[in-house]
Amino acid sequence: VGNSEAFDTEVDSICPYCGVGCQLTYQVKDNRIINVKGREGPSNLGRLCVKGRFGFDYPRHPARLTKPLMRKPGVPKGVDPDFDPANPLTHFYEVEWDEALDFAARGLSHLRAEYGRDVLAGFGSAKCSNEEAWLFQKLVRTGFGSNHVDHCTRLCHASSVAALIECIGTGAVTASFMQAEQADVVILTGCNPAVNHPVAATFFKQAAKKGTKILILDPRGQALNAYAHKVVRFAPGTDVFLFNAMLHVIVTEHLYDETYISQHTEGFEALKQHVMRFSPEAMAPECGVEADEIRAVARLYANADKAMIFWGMGISQHTHGTDNARCLISLALACGQTGRPGTGLHPLRGQNNVQGASDAGLIPMVFPDYQPVTEAQVQSAFEELWGTPLSDKPGLTVVEIMHAIDAGTIRGMYILGENPAMSDPDLNHARSALAKLEHLVVQDLFVTETAQFADIILPAAAWAEKDGTVTNTNRQVQMGRAAIDPPGEAKPDWWIIQALANRMGLNWHYTHPRDVFAEMKQGMNSLNHITWDRLEQEESVTYPCAGDDEPGQDIVYSDAFPTLTGRAKFSAASPLPPDETLDAEYPVVLTTGRQLEHWHTGSMTRRSNVLDALEPEAVASLSPTELQKCGLQPGDDLVITTRRGQIILKARVDPLMADGMVFVPFCYVEAAANILTNAALDPYGKIPEFKYAACRLSGN
Ligand code: SF4
Numbered sequence: 001v002g003n004s005e006a007f008d009t010e011v012d013s014i015c016p017y018c019g020v021g022c023q024l025t026y027q028v029k030d031n032r033i034i035n036v037k038g039r040e041g042p043s044n045l046g047r048l049c050v051k052g053r054f055g056f057d058y059p060r061h062p063a064r065l066t067k068p069l070m071r072k073p074g075v076p077k078g079v080d081p082d083f084d085p086a087n088p089l090t091h092f093y094e095v096e097w098d099e100a101l102d103f104a105a106r107g108l109s110h111l112r113a114e115y116g117r118d119v120l121a122g123f124g125s126a127k128c129s130n131e132e133a134w135l136f137q138k139l140v141r142t143g144f145g146s147n148h149v150d151h152c153t154r155l156c157h158a159s160s161v162a163a164l165i166e167c168i169g170t171g172a173v174t175a176s177f178m179q180a181e182q183a184d185v186v187i188l189t190g191c192n193p194a195v196n197h198p199v200a201a202t203f204f205k206q207a208a209k210k211g212t213k214i215l216i217l218d219p220r221g222q223a224l225n226a227y228a229h230k231v232v233r234f235a236p237g238t239d240v241f242l243f244n245a246m247l248h249v250i251v252t253e254h255l256y257d258e259t260y261i262s263q264h265t266e267g268f269e270a271l272k273q274h275v276m277r278f279s280p281e282a283m284a285p286e287c288g289v290e291a292d293e294i295r296a297v298a299r300l301y302a303n304a305d306k307a308m309i310f311w312g313m314g315i316s317q318h319t320h321g322t323d324n325a326r327c328l329i330s331l332a333l334a335c336g337q338t339g340r341p342g343t344g345l346h347p348l349r350g351q352n353n354v355q356g357a358s359d360a361g362l363i364p365m366v367f368p369d370y371q372p373v374t375e376a377q378v379q380s381a382f383e384e385l386w387g388t389p390l391s392d393k394p395g396l397t398v399v400e401i402m403h404a405i406d407a408g409t410i411r412g413m414y415i416l417g418e419n420p421a422m423s424d425p426d427l428n429h430a431r432s433a434l435a436k437l438e439h440l441v442v443q444d445l446f447v448t449e450t451a452q453f454a455d456i457i458l459p460a461a462a463w464a465e466k467d468g469t470v471t472n473t474n475r476q477v478q479m480g481r482a483a484i485d486p487p488g489e490a491k492p493d494w495w496i497i498q499a500l501a502n503r504m505g506l507n508w509h510y511t512h513p514r515d516v517f518a519e520m521k522q523g524m525n526s527l528n529h530i531t532w533d534r535l536e537q538e539e540s541v542t543y544p545c546a547g548d549d550e551p552g553q554d555i556v557y558s559d560a561f562p563t564l565t566g567r568a569k570f571s572a573a574s575p576l577p578p579d580e581t582l583d584a585e586y587p588v589v590l591t592t593g594r595q596l597e598h599w600h601t602g603s604m605t606r607r608s609n610v611l612d613a614l615e616p617e618a619v620a621s622l623s624p625t626e627l628q629k630c631g632l633q634p635g636d637d638l639v640i641t642t643r644r645g646q647i648i649l650k651a652r653v654d655p656l657m658a659d660g661m662v663f664v665p666f667c668y669v670e671a672a673a674n675i676l677t678n679a680a681l682d683p684y685g686k687i688p689e690f691k692y693a694a695c696r697l698s699g700n
Contacts, residue, residue: 008316011483012539013175014470015052016127016463017599019349020044021472022052023539026464026483032060033464033484042540043178043474049198049354050597054610056464059484061607062086063446065459066488068100069093077435077453078129079421079669081475085447090395092447092457097489104414104456105503107439108144111412117145117391121401121410123150124362125417125493126351129468129480130389131354133360134368135508136416139497140395143360143390143504147373147395148410151362152418152600154398156313159321159685160347161358166322166684167329167344167571168338169563171370172355175308175344175555176474176542180207182342185214185304189328190314190691192241194223195596197312197348197473204310213304215297217242218314220591220663221656227442233299235660236589237692238287240320243327245287246280246298250334251275260336267570271330274572286575289510302335306342313593316347317691322684324572330565330570338568339558349473351600352463352646356471359526364395371523385523397686398464399424399679405433412439414500416493417460421449422601425688426644426679427672443496448603449669460493461486468513469535470493475552476542478525479535491612578692579680582641586694588626588660590642593690595665602667618649618668622697623657630697640664642693644676650698662697666690 007027011484014037016021023041026033033056038048069092071077083091095103111119122144124136133151142147153161161171164378164441168174180186186207188487193201205227214228216222219236234242250256251272261268280291287294301307309332315324329345337343349355361368379392396404402424404410424430434440436455442454451457465486471477487494494516498508510516514532521527529545530552542552560566582589597615605611622630622636630651632638638651640662647666647672657663666673678693 009484011485012039013464013482014352014478014480015048016352016604017018017051017055018197018269019351019354019469019473020197021352021474021478022048023147023475023478024048024052026487027200028483031484033057041478042474042476043176044199047199049204051599051605051611052615055605055608055611058604058607059462059464059485063607064487065444065446065457066490067094068097068459069447069457070095070100070103073453079431079449081451083452088447100456100458101499101503104441104458105500106305107455108412108441109504111439112145115411118148119409119411120144120146121148121396122412122414122417123398123418123420124149124357126152126354126357127417127463128493129466129470129513130353130356130360130520131468131513132497133357133362134516134520135494135497137361138386139501141390142386143501143506145497146391147364147393148401149362149395150364150398150401151357152351152423153358153363154691155423156350156354157316159316159682160311160325160686162322162685163325163329163571164345165370166569167326168557168561168568171225171358172345172475173346173473174338174557175693177203177310177346178474179342179344179555180212180308181202181210183207183212183306183308184342185213185215185301185307187217187301187307187309188224189217189309189311191310191312191348192220192222192604196350196594198596200348201690212522215300215302217297219661224550230297230300232289232293235288236661237318238593239287239315239318239324240327240573240575240631241278241283242289242294243324243331244275244299244575245280245283245294247271247275247327247334248278249280249295249298250302253299255299256334257336261334261336262489264567265333265570266565266567268334271570271572294475301331306340307335307337308342308344308346309348310348312348314691315513316685317689318685319680319682319689320576321682321687323576326571333568333570339555341555344555346473352472353470355473355475356477358628359471359524360520364397368520382523398550398676399681399688402430402433405436411437413437414441415450416443417603419448419450419603419616421453421668422669422674423678424674425674425690426512427674428645429679443493445601448601459488459490466492469517474542476540477530477535478540516610579689580678580692580694582694586642586696588662588695588697590640590662590664590676590693590695591691592664592666592677595667598665598667600667606667618671620649620654621652621654622661622665623656623659624653624655626662626697627651627653627655630699632699638678639698639700641696642676647673647675648680659683662695
């Protein structure tokens with residue numbers, strides 16, 4: 001790994017992992033990537049983290065799918081612990097592409113004809129390109145005939161997007177993370193950038209070195225604590241208490257920006273009244289933070305000339321995730337902290353293209369560019385663009401689709417690059433639902449856990465094997481390029497989606513992702529002044545972009561917000577407890593997330609030699625005190641039990657963990673964290689509460 005001496009070609013592309021969107025160069029020899037270098041992209045300045053630098057060999061893993069696979073008659077659907085993805089012919093048999101596509105399309109078309117258009121659903125992927133996301137949602141809306149299309153944004157920032165759209169009229173960040181270096185104060189809350197957005201973390205470290213005061217508000221400790229001016233550890237699930245108490249301080253001490261509020265916002269008087277009952281003294285016992293500490297952090301943020309707020313899934317993955325984000329938006333609006341250099345609101349987006357896939361319409365209640373499916377004018381514009389009638393009924397979201405399968409109202413699915421048999425909450429339920437589908441088409445690189453439920457598996461090209469654009473957390477649209485050929489008969493996702501669409505009666509003739517991008521521009525104003533040719537030449541253009549020769553706007557909404565009135569709206573939030581309560585039987589808080597070395601459900605990183613060698617086995621992290629309470633030593637087997645199931649994995653001591661908590665990464669199939677998690681949903685964003693479940697810990 002990492003032999004840069006011997007390459008014969010170099011190809012510029014984008015990292016396939018997180019939403020930072022690092023630009024990189026693949027060094028290729030004999031149709032194999034042998035090394036990766038960082039490029040001078042705007043969001044990485046030549047830097048890469050361990051995943052981008054070393055996680056490049058999964059496309060040549062021996063378990064890669066090279067031909068379509070059909071389930072053998074009589075093989076039950078389910079995650080079989082004895083199944084070897086490198087030897088799938090025990091459960092499936094190989095078929096030619098024509099037979100596979102005919103079978104896939106026939107099954108879906110039959111269900112639609114028999115039971116109506118609402119019985120089919122699709123999960124697209126935030127790991128595919130913008131063009132593939134566009135085609136996937138277009139197939140569901142025009143071919144399946146419903147809006148039942150969703151993707152992993154539902155599991156990461158759906159609540160943030162719901163709050164942002166409600167309050168400021170858009171679902172994207174107001175400023176890039178590079179602006180942190182301009183800020184006097186930066187709040188990081190519910191995020192762990194050194195693990196999940198490592199190159200973005202380098203910008204926070206640089207900012208701290210230059211004098212930016214970093215305030216970290218989080219129940220867990222993290223590596224960036226070493227760079228923080230102040231660290232506030234609060235009780236899990238009490239975010240709204242803490243943020244409302246900060247707003248109380250800002251209101252009662254008149255620290256708000258009256259001029260900004262009167263010129264750019266509405267609803268402040270109601271918010272002022274609302275937060276009066278959340279004094280720091282009253283909230284301190286709730287969130288486990290001293291009242292003086294709450295006052296100090298509120299004053300630091302409000303008195304800063306330029307301040308930014310960054311947040312992650314510690315904010316969004318709660319049943320009160322939308323309320324959490326509403327509070328953060330209120331903090332920024334009250335203090336006039338948007339629209340200028342060094343200010344802004346920034347939910348750190350997870351996957352490399354979750355921003356782009358959301359923009360391109362992989363969301364059940366909106367067409368591309370977040371245009372509601374319920375608005376007649378929007379609907380008719382897309383009907384004209386695509387030449388077919390469209391449903392005006394919002395579709396079901398990820399977890400709702402699982403319930404609908406259970407209820408028999410969703411009968412067939414097309415799942416592209418997502419792995420709900422690992423990523424969905426309450427996996428025992430999700431897996432039993434997947435097994436009930438009458439027809440499941442899965443498209444992926446490997447026989448994932450979800451593919452073990454498929455009737456037909458379509459082999460897809462990996463990111464490094466295809467061309468396409470992606471949009472990172474900073475709204476930077478960037479060009480990815482094929483560096484190597486797909487193995488065997490694997491095909492680019494756009495090609496497969498089109499082949500399936502045409503077999504379902506559509507009439508598509510795209511010859512390259514460039515054709516798709518041209519069509520996207522007709523339905524997405526966000527792509528104005530961004531063309532395929534520009535991206536080929538310039539590599540990265542930020543949206544919105546005001547001219548053909550401008551790089552795009554790093555900071556937005558200096559004058560007006562994209563709402564009907566041009567004003568942002570305060571939205572008051574009242575605290576709700578987490579869905580589950582701790583009790584004598586389940587006294588510990590379980591929280592889940594990612595590791596630095598492994599990405600999401602592990603289908604790529606666990607097949608990357610270096611990354612797998614660094615983190616080869618399932619671990620749970622807990623404080624020394626919590627470990628001692630269990631009577632265990634580091635490395636011992638730890639049993640974690642919730643009201644939904646049990647897993648066994650190795651205990652790892654982590655002094656940064658709070659007592660009374662345990663953290664489990666969700667990438668290990670042998671100890672799947674989501675067997676334990678709670679499927680209760682935030683009522684607005686419909687995101688599950690991955691960050692809080694009541695559990696019990698014990699030795700094995
Ligand atoms: Fe890839 Fe994210 Fe690491 Fe950059 S920070 S190299 S985009 S995983």
